[in-house]
Amino acid sequence: MAQVTNRLTPFFENITFDRVDNELILNFGPQHPSAHGQLRLMLHLQQEQITKAHPDIGYLHRGMEKMAENMIYNEFMPTTDRMDYIASSSNNYGFALAVEKLIDVEVPRRAKVIRMMLLEINRLMSHLFWLATTALDIGAMTVFLFAFREREYLMDIIEGYCGARLTHAAIRIGGVPLDLQDGFIAQLKDFLDKLPQNIKDYEDLLDTNRVWLMRMEEVGTISTELALSWGCTGPMLRASGVAWDIRKEEPYELYDEVEFNVPYSDKGDNFARYRIYMEEMRESAKILYQTIDMYEETVKNNQTELMAHAPKYISAPKLDIMTQNYSLMQHFVLVTQGMRPPVGEVYVATESPKGELGFFINSQGGPYPYRLKLRAPSFWHTGILTDLLPGHYIPDVVSIIGTTNIVFGEVDR
Amino acid sequence: MRAYVPKDDVQAKAYYTDRYYVAPQVPKSDVSTDEVFSADLEAIKAKFEVIDSFIQMGQMVVYINAKDNYGVLELMRDELKYTQLSEMSAIDWLAKENKFEIFYQMLSMHKRKRIRIKMFIENGQAVNSVEKLFRSADWSEREMFDMFGIEANNHPFMKRILMPYDWQGFPLLKTYPLEGDEFAAWYEVDKIYGKEARDIIGPELRDTSRVDRYDSERFARLGHEVPKGTKITGNEPKTEQSYQEEGGVFLIKKFDKESSVVVDDPQR
Amino acid sequence: MAQHKINYTQDGGLPVALTSIDKIVNWGRSNSLWALTYGLACCGIEMMASGASRFDFDRYGTIFRASPRQADVMIVAGTLTKKHAEFIKRLYDQMTEPRWVISMGSCANTGGMFNTYATVQGADRIIPVDLYLPGCAPRPETLQYGVMLLQKKIRENKAGNAQRPKRLM
Numbered sequence: 074m075a076q077v078t079n080r081l082t083p084f085f086e087n088i089t090f091d092r093v094d095n096e097l098i099l100n101f102g103p104q105h106p107s108a109h110g111q112l113r114l115m116l117h118l119q120q121e122q123i124t125k126a127h128p129d130i131g132y133l134h135r136g137m138e139k140m141a142e143n144m145i146y147n148e149f150m151p152t153t154d155r156m157d158y159i160a161s162s163s164n165n166y167g168f169a170l171a172v173e174k175l176i177d178v179e180v181p182r183r184a185k186v187i188r189m190m191l192l193e194i195n196r197l198m199s200h201l202f203w204l205a206t207t208a209l210d211i212g213a214m215t216v217f218l219f220a221f222r223e224r225e226y227l228m229d230i231i232e233g234y235c236g237a238r239l240t241h242a243a244i245r246i247g248g249v250p251l252d253l254q255d256g257f258i259a260q261l262k263d264f265l266d267k268l269p270q271n272i273k274d275y276e277d278l279l280d281t282n283r284v285w286l287m288r289m290e291e292v293g294t295i296s297t298e299l300a301l302s303w304g305c306t307g308p309m310l311r312a313s314g315v316a317w318d319i320r321k322e323e324p325y326e327l328y329d330e331v332e333f334n335v336p337y338s339d340k341g342d343n344f345a346r347y348r349i350y351m352e353e354m355r356e357s358a359k360i361l362y363q364t365i366d367m368y369e370e371t372v373k374n375n376q377t378e379l380m381a382h383a384p385k386y387i388s389a390p391k392l393d394i395m396t397q398n399y400s401l402m403q404h405f406v407l408v409t410q411g412m413r414p415p416v417g418e419v420y421v422a423t424e425s426p427k428g429e430l431g432f433f434i435n436s437q438g439g440p441y442p443y444r445l446k447l448r449a450p451s452f453w454h455t456g457i458l459t460d461l462l463p464g465h466y467i468p469d470v471v472s473i474i475g476t477t478n479i480v481f482g483e484v485d486r
Numbered sequence: 487m488r489a490y491v492p493k494d495d496v497q498a499k500a501y502y503t504d505r506y507y508v509a510p511q512v513p514k515s516d517v518s519t520d521e522v523f524s525a526d527l528e529a530i531k532a533k534f535e536v537i538d539s540f541i542q543m544g545q546m547v548v549y550i551n552a553k554d555n556y557g558v559l560e561l562m563r564d565e566l567k568y569t570q571l572s573e574m575s576a577i578d579w580l581a582k583e584n585k586f587e588i589f590y591q592m593l594s595m596h597k598r599k600r601i602r603i604k605m606f607i608e609n610g611q612a613v614n615s616v617e618k619l620f621r622s623a624d625w626s627e628r629e630m631f632d633m634f635g636i637e638a639n640n641h642p643f644m645k646r647i648l649m650p651y652d653w654q655g656f657p658l659l660k661t662y663p664l665e666g667d668e669f670a671a672w673y674e675v676d677k678i679y680g681k682e683a684r685d686i687i688g689p690e691l692r693d694t695s696r697v698d699r700y701d702s703e704r705f706a707r708l709g710h711e712v713p714k715g716t717k718i719t720g721n722e723p724k725t726e727q728s729y730q731e732e733g734g735v736f737l738i739k740k741f742d743k744e745s746s747v748v749v750d751d752p753q754r
Numbered sequence: 755m756a757q758h759k760i761n762y763t764q765d766g767g768l769p770v771a772l773t774s775i776d777k778i779v780n781w782g783r784s785n786s787l788w789a790l791t792y793g794l795a796c797c798g799i800e801m802m803a804s805g806a807s808r809f810d811f812d813r814y815g816t817i818f819r820a821s822p823r824q825a826d827v828m829i830v831a832g833t834l835t836k837k838h839a840e841f842i843k844r845l846y847d848q849m850t851e852p853r854w855v856i857s858m859g860s861c862a863n864t865g866g867m868f869n870t871y872a873t874v875q876g877a878d879r880i881i882p883v884d885l886y887l888p889g890c891a892p893r894p895e896t897l898q899y900g901v902m903l904l905q906k907k908i909r910e911n912k913a914g915n916a917q918r919p920k921r922l923m
Binding site for chain 3: 103104105106110111131132133134135136139140151152154155158159202205206217218219221222224225238239240481482485
């Protein structure tokens with residue numbers, strides 16, 4: 074076997090240098106341990122100060138929108154897992170909700186409660202992961218180990234429900250496939266009871282830590298105008314003075330029945346974002362306690378339905394498929410050919426842990442979407458680095474990337 | 487003769503559609519049913535030509551002329567308080583009418599309303615960049631160029647964003663196959679090893695349903711492994727998974743399954 | 755006369771151990787496999803999890819290094835895209851020999867579910883791979899078992915200076 078030789082030239086030959094002054098171009102990534110994935114930044118430096126930043130993305134572009142055009146709707150569900158892979162269920166949910174709006178089905182109450190539980194558990198997982206990695210980037214190894222420990226417990230709970238740790242695919246179009254397993258509520262309560270103490274532990278380690286404060290306070294300040302102009306949403310926008318949470322403003326599922334606060338700050342710097350993530354964890358815990366009560370209420374009222382009843386679009390329950398001929402035929406058609414939603418367009422936004430996760434679907438009445446646009450919040454949170462980084466110093470880059478909480482599966486899709 | 491395959495749309499097709507099937511429509515309602523939207527529409531109509539408008543799924547859709555896009559978005563941002571451009575992209579209608587449909591998804595946080603501004607452009611026509619109004623359009627327009635080849639006039643940096651700069655073809659066009667064209671298939675091999683390595687490395691294996699008939703001989707069930715080359719009969723005895731060699735490892739403590747602890751409660 | 759009584763049948767005969775160069779070198783190599791952090795996508799998160807609290811990779815002598823020059827094994831964790839392919843080759847070339855590659859997850863093995871224009875159909879089209887871990891994403895236990903198998907593989911080989919060039923395909 075002939076050994077194949079490499080014809081890549083040394084990399085600096087690909088970059089053109091304009092040597093008009095002592096400006097230095099620093100290439101950061103695409104494989105950098107603190108870039109939270111495959112971000113590549115071209116930084117123009119004047120000594121240690123950044124004068125121009127040019128984020129280069131696309132290193133994880135896998136063509137999901139193209140895949141969606143070639144897949145039936147249910148087939149695309151596991152692909153959405155790989156968008157924001159820190160909180161998979163929130164993507165599943167966003168897609169499921171968009172298709173449900175399109176085909177106009179109402180999800181049974183019990184499924185709604187279970188979905189909300191999954192969403193909030195995912196939010197907790199995402200925020201814990203954010204805390205762990207950002208703290209690690211800044212040098213707080215202990216917080217990394219602590220936060221990952223708690224995240225593993227949540228993963229156990231999720232794994233018990235859907236069998237996967239990371240890529241859940243736990244939500245179906247029209248409901249959820251399974252009821253909560255035995256012990257889910259007990260495990261969740263056990264976790265939630267310990268959570269306030271855990272969050273306090275992280276805060277004790279970080280809030281008054283000199284290094285942490287120096288890297289966070291007054292660094293990466295985003296003004297309200299800039300945040301709005303760049304289409305920032307979620308914690309990024311709330312840290313810049315706009316208390317906009319889609320769960321509150323355009324409530325979906327049962328978010329109008331639960332009570333929670335939307336933490337926001339008008340500082341706009343890294344520290345404000347850190348505080349918002351911490352407060353949101355507390356709010357998620359609050360929501361989870363309420364959903365546990367709601368779930369127990371549905372058990373009491375004997376509302377056992379988990380999938381919506383819409384034979385044109387959604388398969389019948391397993392028992393019907395196994396016993397009734399017509400349901401079996403319907404199921405066969407739906408699996409092999411896929412559902413055919415009506416002709417029309419829908420844009421549905423949900424509040425994912427990162428921000429506004431939107432699904433735009435253009436259906437032409439066929440089993441495949443004609444066009445599916447994924448509006449991923451991290452895409453714009455990466456874009457804002459262009460305007461945010463100039464003026465900062467090299468060490469700030471890491472902490473700013475950390476607090477923007479970008480996930481590259483979502484940025485590049 | 488080979489069967490004719492249309493080249494203008496190579497996306498997956500439904501293999502069976504009932505001849506008499508008429509796809510239902512998502513209901514559209516008149517704009518006058520919502521007072522906030524009708525006020526907004528009046529404001530747009532006062533200055534620009536509106537081709538069509540309706541409310542679908544609680545969001546107003548307004549069709550405008552392609553030349554007005556900057557003006558309309560400016561009006562919406564400054565006077566109608568639509569503060570965010572959530573999303574913008576294009577839809578490929580080249581096969582049907584040789585046009586692209588461009589949509590701007592706007593959000594007003596003051597009114598809690600979403601509007602979709604839409605317009606058609608001819609194939610090859612450029613749009614006006616709205617990057618001056620919304621910074622988020624900087625990257626969206628680049629992505630639109632990358633995926634569809636639609637250029638934006640007055641854009642500061644009109645280059646590819648998701649695909650490499652030297653990429654050929656526009657992936658989200660309906661004429662572009664999902665698995666890529668000839669250029670895409672050899673892109674990384676050509677770039678890293680050169681064209682002459684194509685024969686050595688070989689083509690990509692893209693067939694998802696491909697089954698190698700030797701696979702049943704090469705792979706055994708986990709925990710029932712047999713040496714390489716053995717015929718698999720399905721009655722292989724259970725083999726303990728071994729983490730170390732038989733005689734133990736030099737200077738390493740022998741792994742003893744009996745004395746290992748299994749933790750039942752992860753939250754202990 | 756020996757001052758301390760030494761039981762040469764315990765602890766591998768320490769403090770005196772007779773062994774071959776191969777064994778001692780392989781012992782060193784296999785028990786301090788430093789991995790290059792090559793988290794590309796979802797599998798990268800599981801790779802981090804296997805380095806974190808519960809799974810604790812340090813037990814195996816595996817610590818993650820950010821520089822390819824300090825790393826022995828590259829764990830390709832995640833989808834390798836065509837845009838990125840060039841960089842994986844560059845970083846692989848920068849690793850010092852002997853070097854090993856673990857391809858973690860379906861995407862790195864074969865392209866996995868992403869049968870699209872933008873995805874490299876298997877990292878082994880670019881760099882030689884020693885071990886393929888199935889799963890989407892593989893659990894941390896899978897990765898740890900994979901590392902154990904790699905250790906076994908290293909111990910079986912001769913520790914001679916010249917490493918046989920690995921096949922690319």
